[in-house]
Amino acid sequence: MNLFFEESGDFKAGTVLSQAGEAYQVELASGKRSKVKAKDVLLQFTSPDAATLLEQAKAQASEIDLEFLWEVAGQEEFGFAELGAEYFGHAPQATEAASLILALHNAPFYFYRKGRGRYKAAPETALKAALAGIEKKKQQAIVQAAYVEELKQLRLPEQFKALGLQLLFKPDKNSIEYKAMVEACSALQMNPARLMLATGGLPNAKQFHLSKFLLENFPKGVGFPATDLPVLPENLPVADVQAFSIDDVTTTEIDDAFSITTIDENTVKVGIHIAAPALGIRPGDALDQIARHRMSTVYMPGDKITMLPDALVDIYTLGEGQTRPAVSLYVTLNTQEWQILATETKIEAVPMSANLRHNDLDALVTEENLANDAGEYPHKADLALLWKWVQVLEAGRMAKRESFGLKPEQTNRVDFNFYVEDDVVSIVRRKRGAPLDKIVAELMILANSTWGKLLHDHGIPGIYRAQGGGSGGWAAKMQVRMVTHAAPHQGLGVDQYAWSTSPLRRYTDLVNQWQIIACVQHGVTAALAAPFKPKDADLFAIVSSFDAAYAAYGDFQTNMERYWCLRWLAQEGLRQVDAVVLKDEVLRLLEIPLIIRLPGMPQIARGAQVRLEILRWDELDLSIEARLLEMLTTVTDEDLEDVAEEDLEDAGAVIDVGATETGTETEVGLEAEETNPSDVDIELQVSSSVATVEDEANTSSN
Template structure:
């Protein structure tokens, strides 16, 4: 019988839950002594006999190790001598250490538990194969290297001294910051909440992301590069030749995707819109891609087009000597009503102007007449309780690495273009309704109370009374615009809903099958979901870059206007930044009061800028 077999006796060495123990007393149960002089009463089946003893103290197991004769070489020799045969713990201890004392048995058992050269139970131990040993050692070395790499990485993070190879490891934190994952071992280790803003703050703090890094487009899953799809050739078809009619594409300076232009032919207005549907057929690969994107993404860093960039070059009005267009013609009566609506595929010759350039020509023809017509249309909308909310707006652009924030001026030329596009939208909606042509109408219910606010605080409050515009195949009024019927139809290069309207119009005009209402609703709904993500990414990106600008200008001072009073907070709008902030004032400030403000702090991850009042 091997010495580890048999019933436990006093002073025997036993194994209890992988720990060595000395039997100190026997009765109906076994009393054992564990390391630290802890005693415990256990059942016989809870322990495994390793050596009958005598073992007077557990400390003798380690104190006697230095006297053992075996070394690393004898362990390897024992493995070779066994040559695949099974042995017992006591015999293996004898083979390795030259004795089978409690200390030798315990040292041998620890060797077995390591699981490299040997494996098994105390009464049946066998050597592992050379292949298994090599694989085990390789795995353990790899684990040790990984643990050391982790330790080194943690030290570099703590010292804010990241190495290039850390970028790949930090991808998991980026995924949390981008709202693509909810978990990160790194954030857990550093006791950082696994939330997008907290992950963002962590990446800024350790120097992995610079303050300029904008995570918001990725958080909403929007595409960050233009689609790379082939554009078909424009097919020959009958088009109305309007090239002899002066046409003007009026946009912000630097605009890269002009998709509409205006002409005046006697009393008839023409709004020429890029004929995108001539190249993007319903259900085509281009159509599916545009639908999945919903709209062009406009960021301060640059635009990411809904369609391939070649589409703008080929179809943008005024980018070629002669441009293909879908032209909306109509008259605007003295009462501001639209009449004699017609729509044609056309050829147009377009002159491009900035709003500032057009502003200088408003007393010339045809601009002076266009202004008179627009005023009639605007008066009709005002009579229908349209809302004019002129809150400050700014353009935020990144130029040569610097944030440029410029106010958007309230120009008469801008109002002219806006009214012309609204006329075209009403004309498209009327044309389709009269022909039972399914399109996504833009519908907005009127607010519960009608106002015509003239102050910033009034417009700020009134804006909140309106529900968002929604797309619907059932015609309905647009309360904010003061129109009984309206469809967005003048931006098919950059909005899918407009493209969908054009696809239906072109199919109808060519006598081809059109989509039914359910198909139009499904496509418009898909694009609207994608477009909502684009709008959120744009809004938060603008806020991000405004805060980057403020962070780079810590001494910023400027004027604010009080626009609302909330419980314990005053809402202030900073016109030159189009920035809304909340602050605690020592005394209540009156609405529309001008206040002098200075920057207090910027929190980029939370998209928050705090200000305080100064002076009188």
């Protein structure tokens, strides 16, 4: 005797070897033996043999007309034997019964299972919907297969163009386009981004990096909503000065300027003027919400995403020939001893006589020319006086820094400015510590420190940068952190440091400007009038949000600078380049700030210059491979000093990118504030965890 039975959702047939009560010992065609319960048995038959029955039943099941079978079944529940008699017109043979069971079981859209061997026909509406779904899937499968073939031929299907970059970054994983892309990637052994690049769905690697950043940080786009703009206040006193700014040629958000007024032969009043958007933007209004959402201007070589709408920036930027609102710090100075006699903060309108540009003056305003009174350029006497004073300011900070137990700061590093036009990049070297840089840096640090003390003295909180005095090991203690109370910044050598000099570009500075204005306007009652009170939870939230946003923006800029470094290699057609050894296997090219790791490189002293052969690079994953050709120079003291600022002792100072690394900033890196001359480059240099003046002050002039 043979049995046709169900086991674990599958139908099998075998020969009975023995029976014990309600159980059978069955031998399958494969020779395997199985214990079958009587309740699982659907058919008992003597012929044909078990293997033949299964083979014939499967063949017949495929020939059964399911629509006719569904019509015959009616709407009542039935057993397969009952339906078999109706369908075949006679009591079904074993093979026919088995084929019917297989057909019923394999057509769940037509028949609902109600028990072992029992079924019920699906309602007509449900069946039609199910069949329509099946047909749709069949058609989709055909379309998907066509997409796959096109992609495999490295052609982008027309329908993919409308999806843009959504397929790469925020795909609908149930869509046939996404499934086709995954299937094609698997066939071609290629990742989705590289496939889109090869098919033209991605115009270039730059668009990939930019789009990824925008979708993560600006999912609604970088445009600004329509917002009413403030009007300039008309009741501000006009300062009796002729102020000038110092910026790169690309700078549009000019938020700091300077002036000098002679009082007598040995006394001058130096004005540090900061654009005052806080007079027109109020906490909680629409413009504030825009600035708070963005937290900062985003910089990248060749472009930027501003924190505030251009129309608003145009109102408050300190443009040449305009008179604009400013929060001014006046420092009365003895020019014999370079002593600060008094400081005063005013809210006023400041006439701008000039916007000086690094591109025009860097070659003229040199230490040598300043020392010899050589060259002709605007505000020459003012710059000469400021240059003498800022050297004294720097010396005082360095003494304070050393009193904290830190080494003297070195300023002979080389910065790199990126300029991009029509996708052609130029990377310009310029030595840090140049007179114009140092003038801006020292005066911004003085303003931030002075206004930080002003907030503290009035008992109102601000957003400060602090370094040193933390808990944990030395590295933890020296990390730069944001706090809402006055605390020393040991790296800069100041007792407090509150970001206040870039309110057009950084939300923290806008917040601090509101607090500073409260101090100026309300004096001893400032604590009652200031927008943010001590231990204000909203202020803590701003600090947290700013840290997160600024870190993301910094990482993006680093990636884009690395991308443009690789583009520069392709543009210049270079295969052999010179590099300086930073540490162990990590090198930096001399002409551009591209960091390369060479695993297995022989041990070479830090500061040594070597020649590399560039083997290949990838603009998509930002990796680069090179090999060492020869050593060019031995290490000099100057080399070691230059590399000291590019210190890589902290493991986190280098980012792994494939088999290579790219330089980033440690905590210090996000300190870039006042002196970087380019609107498109808050350079995130590789450095130690101890902040330098340019690190803390190198973006305000943007």
